Amino acid sequence: MPYITVKMLEGRTDEQKKALVEKVTDAVVETTGASQDKVVVFIEEMNKSHYGVAGKRLSDEG
Amino acid sequence: MPYITVKMLEGRTDEQKKALVEKVTDAVVETTGASQDKVVVFIEEMNKSHYGVAGKRLSDEG
Amino acid sequence: MPYITVKMLEGRTDEQKKALVEKVTDAVVETTGASQDKVVVFIEEMNKSHYGVAGKRLSDEG
Amino acid sequence: MPYITVKMLEGRTDEQKKALVEKVTDAVVETTGASQDKVVVFIEEMNKSHYGVAGKRLSDEG
Amino acid sequence: MPYITVKMLEGRTDEQKKALVEKVTDAVVETTGASQDKVVVFIEEMNKSHYGVAGKRLSDEG
Amino acid sequence: MPYITVKMLEGRTDEQKKALVEKVTDAVVETTGASQDKVVVFIEEMNKSHYGVAGKRLSDEG
Numbered sequence: 400m401p402y403i404t405v406k407m408l409e410g411r412t413d414e415q416k417k418a419l420v421e422k423v424t425d426a427v428v429e430t431t432g433a434s435q436d437k438v439v440v441f442i443e444e445m446n447k448s449h450y451g452v453a454g455k456r457l458s459d460e461g
Numbered sequence: 462m463p464y465i466t467v468k469m470l471e472g473r474t475d476e477q478k479k480a481l482v483e484k485v486t487d488a489v490v491e492t493t494g495a496s497q498d499k500v501v502v503f504i505e506e507m508n509k510s511h512y513g514v515a516g517k518r519l520s521d522e523g
Numbered sequence: 524m525p526y527i528t529v530k531m532l533e534g535r536t537d538e539q540k541k542a543l544v545e546k547v548t549d550a551v552v553e554t555t556g557a558s559q560d561k562v563v564v565f566i567e568e569m570n571k572s573h574y575g576v577a578g579k580r581l582s583d584e585g
Numbered sequence: 586m587p588y589i590t591v592k593m594l595e596g597r598t599d600e601q602k603k604a605l606v607e608k609v610t611d612a613v614v615e616t617t618g619a620s621q622d623k624v625v626v627f628i629e630e631m632n633k634s635h636y637g638v639a640g641k642r643l644s645d646e647g
Numbered sequence: 648m649p650y651i652t653v654k655m656l657e658g659r660t661d662e663q664k665k666a667l668v669e670k671v672t673d674a675v676v677e678t679t680g681a682s683q684d685k686v687v688v689f690i691e692e693m694n695k696s697h698y699g700v701a702g703k704r705l706s707d708e709g
Numbered sequence: 710m711p712y713i714t715v716k717m718l719e720g721r722t723d724e725q726k727k728a729l730v731e732k733v734t735d736a737v738v739e740t741t742g743a744s745q746d747k748v749v750v751f752i753e754e755m756n757k758s759h760y761g762v763a764g765k766r767l768s769d770e771g
């Protein structure tokens with residue numbers, strides 16, 4: 400604890416995800432005082448056809 | 462905001478998902494007064510082997 | 524199934540929430556072909572101090 | 586209701602998932618008094634490259 | 648890991664929640680082979696006015 | 710997008726939450742290349758009686 404879930408579109412590289420987990424963990428430790436080894440990060444990827452804003456999916460944009 | 466997540470079994474067509482995002486957004490705008498461009502919809506699909514009711518998965522039903 | 528979660532700021536009236544559940548359910552039934560009695564809606568409310576966009580919480584906006 | 590989500594790493598067998606849904610449902614019925622046919626279980630699987638503890642992903646461990 | 652979230656209506660006693668965490672953990676350990684000290688359980692409670700089935704909230708039922 | 714949810718125990722101050730949203734947003738922008746104004750952060754707080762590790766809730770620890 401804390402548990403952090405990052406939901407984002409598919410397409411980031413493995414290096415980006417590695418850095419994401421590292422830097423988000425640092426940010427949480429620095430601001431909440433949590434012990435680093437208690438911080439858990441989950442990444443959830445979305446497909447453009449499963450994500451819509453204002454009633455329109457990203458996959459339907461021209 | 463609002464953020465709407467629709468969790469359902471795999472198998473709907475792309476047209477159904479497109480309509481789902483559109484109509485759910487309309488319903489949320491109409492009833493909450495949210496601005497349409499602030500409404501976000503996520504679709505999450507489940508597999509029958511990852512979903513159980515009353516202790517039995519859908520994939521195990523005869 | 525489907526299971527719909529609507530996450531939004533606190534402050535809607537009870538009547539608005541009642542209508543939200545009703546209309547969102549209709550939209551899901553109409554577009555996915557799900558049976559109405561299988562559609563489940565959860566409402567989750569957020570506080571302005573627990574929600575941030577672009578690094579700034581709503582509660583911190585002047 | 587209740588609705589139970591089990592988030593775990595990929596790799597369990599189908600038999601393990603079947604038993605998981607069954608036994609978790611039993612545990613919830615026994616302790617909450619919920620009716621068995623109202624208990625819903627979702628399984629969500631994670632990839633090692635999408636899960637990090639202490640700033641390090643499982644997929645990056647030597 | 649695994650991480651288990653149990654979403655249910657408000658109203659269970661503290662003893663029931665204590666037993667719930669204990670028994671669900673046992674069920675997960677037994678069926679997945681996870682180490683007991685890695686199993687995490689979250690309880691999320693819902694209000695009847697924030698939960699609807701078939702378009703109708705529990706709080707609106709006569 | 711991305712959407713980040715931080716789940717943690719109650720008890721952080723308002724200043725800590727403000728800094729958390731700010732720093733986590735920075736970390737996500739830096740590592741994913743997302744535009745800052747698209748990054749959304751949600752904070753979810755838990756009570757010690759709703760969180761258990763290894764079958765035991767935090768509120769039951771001596």
